[in-house]
Amino acid sequence: MNLLEIKGLKIHYITDSGVVRAVNGIDLEINRGETLGLVGETGAGKTTTALGIMCQVPDPPGKVVEGEIFFEGSNLLEKNAREIRKIRGSKISMIFQDPMTALNPVVTIGDQICEVIRLHQKTSHAESIKIACEMLELVGIPAERINEYPHQFSGGMKQRVVIAIALACKPSLLIADEPTTALDVTIQAQVLQMMDKLKKELGTSMLMITHDLGVVAEICDRVAIMYAGEIVEYGTLEAIFNNTAHPYTKGLFGSIPSLVLDVERLSPIDGLMPDPTQLPTGCSFAPRCNEKMSECEERKPELFQVSPGHFSKCIHHKNEMHKESRGC
């Protein structure tokens, strides 16, 4: 059984000016101890997916319209508020994007780590402090600093504190929402390495949300590429990087400057993401796609298997594959 299984999840934001279709029927699964990278540009619905898993979509205006989220075999969307609170922080925890704002400025970091421990475990005050000290040492912060306030730490250190809070109850799933976006590059590498190490030590699964393919290459086992609230390509790290199938993913790789190849210009993807209140009827990537056919604008493409465990959502590519297989 998979640790987390999302089936046909749809999350819409219902506002006065229209329905924002943030997540449109995505399927995901994460095995125990595995890291799944969720990649996409700004506004693709990555964070909404994460909030959906935490059952924390701001309501109103957000609504989970359809779908099921199975965590350790039970559907999270059917649980009541009290049951969800028991899971949050102890079994599923989340690292937020910006460590500068994710910590309460008037509470010491020690108290903030203790807080999550005491919410979920029946430990004495002294014991929880001991665990907090251990967590701090684990993320590479001297335990002497337990009584200091967030503003006394640098950005990278704060993110370590946030990670310590997230891992304090040894959750089985860690959702990292762009954990390194707010940090500079050298600190990024340190934090990523540390997360990878801790994840292996504690046997935690991880959902890594990012728009940085470099981060994905470094720590993910499998990758899901998200575009306009849909998963357009899904597969192992090798399959996505070496055997890219979907034109959008190709476009993403084309936009990265290479250190090895000598190229005159980068080849970015033209145009903008479609307005989520008015998604195109056919393939949502069709307006920007340079391999588009007339069929693409008429009907929604469905996922097809490129190779075992590697799926893509492209009509053109599917037709090509068929031709090839028939040609053989």
Add this chain to the structure above:
Amino acid sequence: MKIVEKTTKLALNFNTKKTGQGYDVWMRFKKNRLALVGMFIVGLLLLMAVLAPVVAPYKFDLQDLLSTSQKPSLKHLFGTDNLGRDIFSRIVYGSRISLFVGFVAAAIGTLVGGALGSIAGYYGDKIDTIIMRAIDIMMAIPAMVLAIAICAALGPGLLNTMIAVGISTVPRYARVVRGAVLTVKEQEFIEASRACGGNDFHIILKHITPNCLAPIIVQASLGVADAILAAASMSFIGLGIQPPVPEWGAMLSAGRGYIRDNPHMVLFPGLAIMMTIYGLNLLGDGLRDALDPKLKR
């Protein structure tokens, strides 16, 4: 193994955290001269109130009809009133009443107003509308008139004065707290705390309140001063504390008929009120600066 030893040692230090933090606040408070003056005045008043029987040379209701309306002298430091009572003794005893009324009324206002304000701010929407419109209605009535109305309904007396003054200040606290809560609740650490499994009560108490503490403390310290003033005004018009209890406002009221010939009868109670309020305001400002860790240098 090393980590475990180290952490146990630290855990022991952590238990003494409260004094450590208090020490930090004190160090910052100490740098502010005016705040120290404020604390000195308030401290002196508290001491005077506690040690009233020792400090006061006469009993507050002792009448000496042979020496009425006397000017200040060595025998009667602040003079005597129209019934021959020693004004200094009455002011000393009066500080008990005034400070007590002030603190209790401010506490009622802070607790009720703070609770209403944070509930309104945190939940927003319908609950917010209901609470805040009710507060608006209360605000439409001047605080003094509201206090008079409550006092008139409940009847005069110490307890009723405190309740009346306390309730009349509720709208002010509710608005200040709601405003502060609105800015704090949008912050990411609130969402992070929810993601850690905290419930609403926990989030309000542990994360929102500490972040709103600075405006609450300032409002409360000014509120104590206001409450003392309001209680004095109530007594001045005869609705508050009843004679012969030596309330400063009542003393002003009793002395106002003699202001031409014996200005000392109103001068000293008035000065007492002024100094108390001045001290409390300085103390409140100093506390705000000292308690805010964001201003830490």
